[in-house]
Amino acid sequence: MLIVPEREIADLMTREAAFDAVEGVFAAMASKDAYNFPVIREAIGHEDALYGFKGGFDKAGMTLGLKAGGYWPNNLEKHGHINHQSTIFLFDPDTGMVSAMVGGNLLTALRTAAASSVSIKHLARKDAKVMGMVGAGHQATFQLRAALEQRQFEKVIGWNYHPEMLPNIEKIANEAGLPFEAVELEGMREADVVISITSTFAPTIMADHIAPGTHIACMGTDTKGKQEVEAALLARATVFTDEVAQSVSIGEAQHAVAQGLIKESDVHQLGAVINGTDKGRASDDEITLFDGTGVGLQDLAVAASVVELAVQKGVAIDVDF
Ligand code: NAD
Numbered sequence: 001m002l003i004v005p006e007r008e009i010a011d012l013m014t015r016e017a018a019f020d021a022v023e024g025v026f027a028a029m030a031s032k033d034a035y036n037f038p039v040i041r042e043a044i045g046h047e048d049a050l051y052g053f054k055g056g057f058d059k060a061g062m063t064l065g066l067k068a069g070g071y072w073p074n075n076l077e078k079h080g081h082i083n084h085q086s087t088i089f090l091f092d093p094d095t096g097m098v099s100a101m102v103g104g105n106l107l108t109a110l111r112t113a114a115a116s117s118v119s120i121k122h123l124a125r126k127d128a129k130v131m132g133m134v135g136a137g138h139q140a141t142f143q144l145r146a147a148l149e150q151r152q153f154e155k156v157i158g159w160n161y162h163p164e165m166l167p168n169i170e171k172i173a174n175e176a177g178l179p180f181e182a183v184e185l186e187g188m189r190e191a192d193v194v195i196s197i198t199s200t201f202a203p204t205i206m207a208d209h210i211a212p213g214t215h216i217a218c219m220g221t222d223t224k225g226k227q228e229v230e231a232a233l234l235a236r237a238t239v240f241t242d243e244v245a246q247s248v249s250i251g252e253a254q255h256a257v258a259q260g261l262i263k264e265s266d267v268h269q270l271g272a273v274i275n276g277t278d279k280g281r282a283s284d285d286e287i288t289l290f291d292g293t294g295v296g297l298q299d300l301a302v303a304a305s306v307v308e309l310a311v312q313k314g315v316a317i318d319v320d321f
């Protein structure tokens with residue numbers, strides 16, 4: 001078994017490699033070459049933690065495995081660790097033997113940022129100029145850095161429930177040479193692309209906060225009960241997702257479907273747009289909404305990619321198991 005420790009990931013994995021791995025696996029999912037297993041995610045009744053497993057099998061890439069981990073909201077304050085903790089395990093599809101154990105924390109951030117970036121590449125208007133961020137926590141910085149590579153943005157605007165965290169994303173905007181402006185939620189109407197990446201259970205983005213023609217990637221809702229945007233926005237938008245089954249059960253679409261505002265069949269797979277079997281954005285006035293729920297196959301794709309790089313660079317630890 002090969003081990004790629006968390007400390008090695010930053011020097012191995014690039015945003016470009018994560019983007020390619022995620023775009024490829026979304027396409028494979030839509031052409032039914034790869035499928036995700038049902039997600040297990042439990043509130044364990046300790047440290048307010050949510051813990052679970054996401055797995056799948058990609059027959060095209062011959063990648064089988066799972067990510068185990070979750071969200072510990074008190075980690076940073078109490079233990080000095082980031083709130084997300086996860087490890088990815090890969091198995092040999094021919095024998096079922098474990099083949100690799102890979103640190104999943106940075107990879108989770110990179111593959112999640114890659115997912116919204118892939119959605120921006122395929123669904124945002126080409127002339128998008130203003131990038132809007134709702135959220136300024138750990139994931140938000142990765143999201144913004146990756147998103148800014150997808151269009152010729154001229155400005156970043158941001159809102160966060162905890163305004164004192166906004167400098168986290170202001171720094172990323174400035175590093176990319178762009179001005180940053182803190183706005184009220186109503187000010188998000190100026191944005192051509194919006195990413196929401198918060199841990200809220202009550203919607204903060206209302207339908208009238210988003211202007212016609214906007215692409216919004218909702219990345220924070222990955223559990224039953226969480227909700228970042230008003231369900232009415234999904235009824236106004238064309239809804240895309242990584243995985244329809246997850247979108248309607250643990251993603252942002254769970255609420256709009258439960259309220260009868262949209263049907264499961266209204267949710268499009270982003271991979272079909274990548275493959276050219278779904279037309280994607282139909283007009284410049286349309287709101288496109290990507291419900292990024294986070295699938296196990298994304299984790300397996302970036303883990304397989306990083307194992308290859310680790311072997312090439314001689315930093316994978318080989319253990320008998
Ligand atoms: P974090 O704890 O670093 O940041 C949390 C963010 O949510 C901050 O911006 C905070 O101000 C905001 N927030 C907290 N309470 C809020 C409230 N009541 N209303 C509005 N905003 C509130 O967390 P993170 O690591 O950045 O993760 C953010 C979210 O993304 C989590 O919900 C996490 O589960 C989710 N996530 C999704 C995926 C995916 O693939 N879709 C992957 C990783 C993380």
